[in-house]
Amino acid sequence: MSQIQVCQSSDLSEGGIGYRFRVLYNGEETTAFAVRVDNDVRCFLNRCSHVPVELDWNYGEFLDDSGRIIVCATHGASYDATDGNCLGGPCSGNPLVRLAIEEKDGAVYWTPSEQITVPADGIED
Numbered sequence: 001m002s003q004i005q006v007c008q009s010s011d012l013s014e015g016g017i018g019y020r021f022r023v024l025y026n027g028e029e030t031t032a033f034a035v036r037v038d039n040d041v042r043c044f045l046n047r048c049s050h051v052p053v054e055l056d057w058n059y060g061e062f063l064d065d066s067g068r069i070i071v072c073a074t075h076g077a078s079y080d081a082t083d084g085n086c087l088g089g090p091c092s093g094n095p096l097v098r099l100a101i102e103e104k105d106g107a108v109y110w111t112p113s114e115q116i117t118v119p120a121d122g123i124e125d
């Protein structure tokens, strides 16, 4: 499948605010987000593995003060922001769903999959 440009590289600062965008997950409308951690872009479905709700505390705020841990706003499950693995709390060992992401030429690109696809009216959130 062809790549979709999500945002500019400059939209993501190390350990900073995440960039949200819209996706279809198994045909259901939801969102995903990209964050920069260890100077690499990481991208996940915006859906806690405990209860399928969005993770951010405020719009785009996913990371704790360390800039390396994603903490769910609802019950505090914590995930390693480099790979989405559950670190503790109600996620009970279940990771976040990762999206295929690539940074090149100053921009960030997502490759949709069979499971995670582009909404008919675009990805802008």
Ligand code: FES
Residues within 6 Å of the ligand: 048, 049, 050, 051, 052, 053, 072, 073, 074, 075, 076, 077, 089, 090, 091
């Ligand atoms: S919904 Fe995320 S910890 Fe419960």
